[in-house]
Amino acid sequence: MESLNKSELSQWIICKNKLKSLSSFRSIILFITIIVLIVISSGSIKLKPLEEHRIYLYSKYKNATSFIFFNSIEKQNKNFTSTILNSKEKKTFDVVLSYYAEDQAFVGRYIRYIKNVSSLQQLNIRIIIYNKNSNVNNTQLKVNLKADIVYGLSNIGREGATFLYHIISNYNKLADHIIFSQAGVEGINDKGLDDWYYDRLQNQFNSSLGYMPLVVNHMISKDMCGHHPTGNFLRLVDLWGMLQQTLCPTNGFSVAFRGQFLVSKQRILQKPLSIYKYIYEIITGHNTHWIHTDPRAPPGFYSKPEQPVFGYVVERAWTIIFNCTGLDLADRCAQKKCGCYD
Ligand SMILES: *[C@@H]1O[C@H](CO)[C@@H](O)[C@H](O)[C@H]1NC(C)=O
Ligand SMILES: *[C@@H]1O[C@H](CO)[C@@H](O)[C@H](O)[C@H]1NC(C)=O
Ligand SMILES: *[C@@H]1O[C@H](CO)[C@@H](O)[C@H](O)[C@H]1NC(C)=O
Ligand SMILES: *[C@@H]1O[C@H](CO)[C@@H](O)[C@H](O)[C@H]1NC(C)=O
């Protein structure tokens, strides 16, 4: 055995120290690399939903037919256009209902009552049903309800998505006036339309009507820019800014619940198609869409594509969309001048 001599030993110690500092240098580099990797990966985790959403939108646009609709609607739309062209003399009036599982006898009665309102009988009236229930046969529904047309739509985005879909896909061929409503209509009884509902259609509706809520007066109330006793839907403030191009007024605006209203083609066309498309993209967000985990949504709601919390925001946004937000709206409805006229 040969022991190290003094100089060899000191050489060895220097070398060992060098190695030691090198290895601690390495571990520092390793440590930094790990930190950098963690930061980068957590960054990409944060960005992922947005990126996913972009990819999703892309594939959805490419595959719109397969994703959204389980029925072809193009052919029927073409048929519809010819109906409009053939009846130029009469103003057109569509009743657009969002159907899921409502009692068909009930909905059929509502349709009969509507067709029996004499002010509407002078118009070219059509009943359009959007069936969002794939277990309900469209052909049978059309017969049972005596509807003019039934479209099938995927059950996403609540009634707001249905209405927006109708507006988007008919933007250049809208009827002069349209009733939009959930099929579970509020405002009918065993004998006919409730008095207030009938009076609005028969006496308050006329050719210059822009927007009219079709809900009972106490469903028309004041929203303080997203703050309301029924829940704080702060995204209304964003929608206000986008739709009105001003800040939300500090004294609030009128809101009418339930998604039951009558609107003119003219009011719809006052907003560009791109705005309806944008709101539609959000309200029909896929289950990974950020809208379902929106921190600006009220707590206590579980959001999913069939029942997005944003659906309640859109329900509250129609007065903003159609520019009928005056704080006297409920009073005017009580005085039987329930709407905004052009
Ligand atoms: C899009 O459509 C193509 C062909 O129709 C299909 O192969 C593909 O799976 C669809 N993608 C999605 C995301 O539905
Ligand atoms: C299309 O129009 C024709 C002729 O007006 C009519 O007989 C047919 O029922 C229409 N189809 C639909 C799906 O409404
Ligand atoms: C239709 O309306 C008239 C009043 O305008 C009413 O007398 C009649 O009962 C109504 N019919 C139906 C089926 O609602
Ligand atoms: C829907 O009902 C019609 C008429 O009853 C029938 O001919 C058709 O096959 C049904 N469609 C489906 C998908 O069950």
Ligand SMILES: *[C@@H]1O[C@H](CO)[C@@H](O)[C@H](O)[C@H]1NC(C)=O
């Ligand atoms: C429609 O009704 C409103 C409110 O009563 C009225 O101001 C307007 O002049 C009417 N328009 C027409 C064309 O009758």
Ligand SMILES: *[C@@H]1O[C@H](CO)[C@@H](O)[C@H](O)[C@H]1NC(C)=O
């Ligand atoms: C909205 O309505 C108000 C009157 O209530 C009007 O002054 C304003 O110009 C309208 N805005 C749009 C975008 O039409």
